[in-house]
Amino acid sequence: MASRLALALLLVLLYLILCAAVAWRHRRLQRAAAAEAAALLPTADAGPPVLVLHASQTGQAESLAWRTGKFLHLAGMPVRVCALGQVSEQDLRASRHALIIASTYGEGDPPDSAAPFVRDVMSQTPGLDLRHLQVGVMALGDQTYAHFCGFGRAVHAWLLQCGAQPLFDRIDVDREDPAGFAQWQQRLSHVAGTADLPETTDWSGPAFEPWQLVERRHLNPGSLGGPVFHLALMPPAGQPLPSWEAGDLVQVLPASVMAEDSTGGADVAIAAATSVADADANANANANANDVAGRTRPREYTIASLPQCGRVELLVRQTRREDGRLGQASGLLTEQLPLNGEIALRVRAHPSFRIGDNHQRPLILIGNGTGLAGLRAHLQARAAAASPPAWLVFGERQSAHDAHYRDEIAAWQRSGLLRHTDLAFSRDQAERLHVQHLLAQQSERLRQWVADDAAIYVCGSLQGMAGAVDAVLREALGDARVDQLLQQGRYRRDVY
Numbered sequence: 001m002a003s004r005l006a007l008a009l010l011l012v013l014l015y016l017i018l019c020a021a022v023a024w025r026h027r028r029l030q031r032a033a034a035a036e037a038a039a040l041l042p043t044a045d046a047g048p049p050v051l052v053l054h055a056s057q058t059g060q061a062e063s064l065a066w067r068t069g070k071f072l073h074l075a076g077m078p079v080r081v082c083a084l085g086q087v088s089e090q091d092l093r094a095s096r097h098a099l100i101i102a103s104t105y106g107e108g109d110p111p112d113s114a115a116p117f118v119r120d121v122m123s124q125t126p127g128l129d130l131r132h133l134q135v136g137v138m139a140l141g142d143q144t145y146a147h148f149c150g151f152g153r154a155v156h157a158w159l160l161q162c163g164a165q166p167l168f169d170r171i172d173v174d175r176e177d178p179a180g181f182a183q184w185q186q187r188l189s190h191v192a193g194t195a196d197l198p199e200t201t202d203w204s205g206p207a208f209e210p211w212q213l214v215e216r217r218h219l220n221p222g223s224l225g226g227p228v229f230h231l232a233l234m235p236p237a238g239q240p241l242p243s244w245e246a247g248d249l250v251q252v253l254p255a256s257v258m259a260e261d262s263t264g265g266a267d268v269a270i271a272a273a274t275s276v277a278d279a280d281a282n283a284n285a286n287a288n289a290n291d292v293a294g295r296t297r298p299r300e301y302t303i304a305s306l307p308q309c310g311r312v313e314l315l316v317r318q319t320r321r322e323d324g325r326l327g328q329a330s331g332l333l334t335e336q337l338p339l340n341g342e343i344a345l346r347v348r349a350h351p352s353f354r355i356g357d358n359h360q361r362p363l364i365l366i367g368n369g370t371g372l373a374g375l376r377a378h379l380q381a382r383a384a385a386a387s388p389p390a391w392l393v394f395g396e397r398q399s400a401h402d403a404h405y406r407d408e409i410a411a412w413q414r415s416g417l418l419r420h421t422d423l424a425f426s427r428d429q430a431e432r433l434h435v436q437h438l439l440a441q442q443s444e445r446l447r448q449w450v451a452d453d454a455a456i457y458v459c460g461s462l463q464g465m466a467g468a469v470d471a472v473l474r475e476a477l478g479d480a481r482v483d484q485l486l487q488q489g490r491y492r493r494d495v496y
């Protein structure tokens, strides 16, 4: 009896130590981020800071904005880096210079984080008077979309319409083209008034490296849907795993081949894309037309695991092009690359889908298909940190084939981490049933969870799911509340 009690006490103690360690790590990360922002802040007599504003969905524009901020700071300029959505009319009135890096989503739409700016500032009539403001815009986009750099262009046009003075011509960057980034860096040197700034960072991000595919499991044989695979990858031998957080993603070079070099070691040879780009419908990869420049764009996949598990795990749906050929990246990962073969990959932060300030909040996790990847990583992080409860709303086709990670979900239900689990299998009954329908049926619970401070994470397809879920949220909670959640970082989306 006494030994049982001692064991129970020991377990409680270990649990408390674990919680304290997690809380400490989180505080440390938050302090580091705050220190980074504070380091850029101007001293009292330095005049108004240069506003460096980002409109970002998956983090590219945000990370470029921070690099821009550090670059200008090195040149002695006062800088304020923040999301475009956090900027007010007064901020623009009080500034002299603004540099804006804006990506585009949907069909020429702004990223979620920029919605408040579009609604509250850009839509004002008559427009603002910004004749005192000098501006530079870098628009990020993908030429395979009809509305190439649509939002960056719209912001730029709006600024000029308000009388703002262009510091230089707008720079449109197609699929992370390094030449576009180099042009931006050059323009910044002019803005900073120096031609010889030190090379601060590699603007194109970390290098791709030859990761090894160590596991491939077909999860849904017999499904009506496309084949879905659980994959595991390890970094090059001898290299430690990079660090990442739940919500982050990997980029894979679809047209890269890992060739043996003359010394017998593995090397990354990046071949130009030779043909029409694929339509990898899963991952955040939305290639859907000719790869115009013959230059290939990395495909992005949300990571389904945490570094603690020792490897990057992905949930990837194999896609086929209209002519029946396999999708470039998904074909490589799910079929063409032999087990233990190598593929060019790098890990990329995705700040807007991370847990951020929400780690003490209940989580409503909503997704479909391979969108379960990001939700799984968040659930794993919750399980490790003994956090507040979560509610999973997940949709796929058939329960007999497509209940991915069924055992893990059952274990999280048993442990109490998943307080509610609503699964929509669209083809299990005559009427199509999707996550938005289940959510609409649970609108009372939804309101209660949000009133209890929950955060909402949506991961999966943009077409069909994300828009319909957004409509249900707005119906249940009201537009103002949903916009407020977006602004507070309590409604985050990783949709593709």
Ligand SMILES: Cc1cc2nc3c(=O)[nH]c(=O)nc-3n(C[C@H](O)[C@H](O)[C@H](O)COP(=O)(O)O)c2cc1C
Binding pocket: 055, 056, 057, 058, 059, 060, 061, 062, 103, 104, 105, 106, 107, 108, 109, 111, 140, 141, 142, 143, 145, 146, 147, 148, 149, 150, 175, 176, 284, 285, 286, 462, 495, 496
């Ligand atoms: C679902 C989806 C839709 C997109 N729509 C467009 C578009 O309409 N026009 C465009 O130029 N780029 C589009 N893009 C490409 C992104 O703007 C581009 O990848 C950008 O570099 C992402 O930057 P971020 O990480 O800061 O969000 C789209 C990307 C995705 C995943």
